[in-house]
Amino acid sequence: xxxxxxxxxxxxxxxxxxxxxxxxxxxxxSIEIDYVRGQNHHRxxxxxxxDAAKVEMSRDRTLTQQANINREQYLKLLRQAExxxxxxxPAQVLPTCRTPFVIKVVSDIDTRKAxxxxxxxxxxxxxxxxxxxxxxVSKD
Amino acid sequence: xxxxxxxxxxxxxxxxxxxxxxxxPRRVVExxxxxxxxxxxxxxxxxxxxxxxxxxxxxxxxxxxxxxxGIVQPDAAGEIEALRVYETIIHQHPDWxxxxxxxxxxxxxxxxxxxxRIFDTFQWVERAMETFLDRQxxxxxxxxxxxxxxxxxxxxxxxxxxxxxxxxxxxxxxxKNDVYYSSFADGRRVIRMGGAYLxxxxxxxxxxxxxxxxxAHAIDPCEIMPTGVEVPSYRKIEGCFxxxxxxxxxxxxxxxxxxxxxxxxxxxxxxxxADALEQYVSKFKNKRERLYSVINSVRDLCNDEIxxxxxxxxxxxxxxxxxxxxxxxxRIRAILQCEAPSRRIACELNQESP
Numbered sequence: 001x002x003x004x005x006x007x008x009x010x011x012x013x014x015x016x017x018x019x020x021x022x023x024x025x026x027x028x029x030s031i032e033i034d035y036v037r038g039q040n041h042h043r044x045x046x047x048x049x050x051d052a053a054k055v056e057m058s059r060d061r062t063l064t065q066q067a068n069i070n071r072e073q074y075l076k077l078l079r080q081a082e083x084x085x086x087x088x089x090p091a092q093v094l095p096t097c098r099t100p101f102v103i104k105v106v107s108d109i110d111t112r113k114a115x116x117x118x119x120x121x122x123x124x125x126x127x128x129x130x131x132x133x134x135x136x137v138s139k140d
Numbered sequence: 141x142x143x144x145x146x147x148x149x150x151x152x153x154x155x156x157x158x159x160x161x162x163x164x165p166r167r168v169v170e171x172x173x174x175x176x177x178x179x180x181x182x183x184x185x186x187x188x189x190x191x192x193x194x195x196x197x198x199x200x201x202x203x204x205x206x207x208x209x210g211i212v213q214p215d216a217a218g219e220i221e222a223l224r225v226y227e228t229i230i231h232q233h234p235d236w237x238x239x240x241x242x243x244x245x246x247x248x249x250x251x252x253x254x255x256x257r258i259f260d261t262f263q264w265v266e267r268a269m270e271t272f273l274d275r276q277x278x279x280x281x282x283x284x285x286x287x288x289x290x291x292x293x294x295x296x297x298x299x300x301x302x303x304x305x306x307x308x309x310x311x312x313x314x315x316k317n318d319v320y321y322s323s324f325a326d327g328r329r330v331i332r333m334g335g336a337y338l339x340x341x342x343x344x345x346x347x348x349x350x351x352x353x354x355x356a357h358a359i360d361p362c363e364i365m366p367t368g369v370e371v372p373s374y375r376k377i378e379g380c381f382x383x384x385x386x387x388x389x390x391x392x393x394x395x396x397x398x399x400x401x402x403x404x405x406x407x408x409x410x411x412x413x414a415d416a417l418e419q420y421v422s423k424f425k426n427k428r429e430r431l432y433s434v435i436n437s438v439r440d441l442c443n444d445e446i447x448x449x450x451x452x453x454x455x456x457x458x459x460x461x462x463x464x465x466x467x468x469x470x471r472i473r474a475i476l477q478c479e480a481p482s483r484r485i486a487c488e489l490n491q492e493s494p
Contacts, residue, residue, distance in 0.1 A: 039441065040318050059216065062215075064216065064219050064220060098320060098401075099320060118309075119309075127311055127313075135241065
């Protein structure tokens with residue numbers, strides 16, 4: 001079993017997609033985004049489990065939305081998150097950035113993290129990801 | 141907490157004409173169905189308590205307060221209401237794209253009446269801040285610096301939808317309570333406002349404090365540092381903030397971890413809110429209206445970032461903001477008719493040593 005997983009991990013790395021995308025139901029995959037805007041701290045979490053993913057959104061630790069989305073919907077969000085991580089030289093959090101964010105993608109292979117400012121290009125991608133999730137959660 | 145949210149939600153439906161009744165969306169966190177009636181706080185002890193600690197009164201277990209200009213609901217209630225509107229539109233138009241839903245959402249939330257109210261307050265605050273700068277002697281703010289600071293205020297735009305494309309890079313803002321200042325690489329300076337704030341805050345005094353805080357960032361010591369504008373009194377007041385422990389010198393002068401911009405913005409917002417309260421003072425019918433107006437000005441600051449590590453917090457504690465800055469201000473204390481000065485020292489622009 002371990003050798004199967006190891007081989008899958010190697011293949012996944014070579015092909016540039018996560019184990020979760022390749023259909024392994026035993027793998028871990030999640031997206032976490034924390035951002036501050038104005039007086040508020042927002043948190044977005046999507047955790048994959050088998051053929052679905054649980055999405056939770058909260059503000060200052062108060063849960064405002066939670067729902068399940070299907071696998072395809074989660075994969076779309078995952079690709080958007082990985083695109084943010086893969087953007088060239090994510091902007092450093094500038095001293096005058098009042099809307100910093102941290103995005104983390106966790107998988108069985110690794111945890112990747114990037115920081116940036118919502119007012120930058122990478123911030124726009126983060127906003128679209130969160131709004132896409134809001135739309136999916138509200139539509140279902 | 142849930143009762144607080146329930147009250148807010150109930151009053152949202154009561155005080156927000158035009159919002160159709162709808163079933164509780166499945167995706168939104170459920171709240172209790174029973175909504176207790178708001179109860180007035182008995183006089184006079186709350187005013188005395190507020191003079192001792194505004195934080196203890198404002199952030200204690202008190203219901204929604206109606207001041208002469210409106211109420212302030214909990215942040216979460218506004219966001220839940222905005223999400224209800226969003227979900228209703230989606231369910232009514234299941235074939236619409238996300239962009240079509242957004243256009244309808246901003247029309248429903250950012251109505252002409254709400255936008256006018258916000259723009260009117262913004263213009264009032266901007267004029268009040270220019271007057272505040274004009275009130276300072278040349279020894280505090282030299283004439284050249286004053287001109288540049290006023291120019292920065294005038295050039296800061298309040299951006300509100302519709303159309304939805306105004307917030308194209310932050311479309312999730314429509315359902316959030318955030319009000320914030322941002323400067324962009326192209327030199328633009330803007331203030332943006334989440335749709336939920338328009339639903340949750342109807343108190344003029346709260347809008348004044350909130351907008352003044354954000355607009356103050358256009359002239360805060362760290363924001364103007366790269367521009368070369370020199371304001372000697374800024375260093376003095378920073379020294380005071382450090383001495384009274386509102387700002388931690390160890391975090392660095394204008395580092396990302398520094399609280400100096402937030403403390404400065406709160407300090408300026410306090411002065412502008414005092415202007416608003418003083419202009420209204422002859423209309424207060426009793427002590428209760430004075431107290432509620434003062435509390436509502438800063439009611440939404442009660443959310444504390446206690447779950448964050450100390451070095452990750454973006455703002456001073458709610459107690460410091462309310463008792464250390466807002467209620468320490470002698471003008472606010474005069475409006476509350478406090479007999480004694482605050483135990484916390486109030487900083488002034490032209491005075492370093494408290």
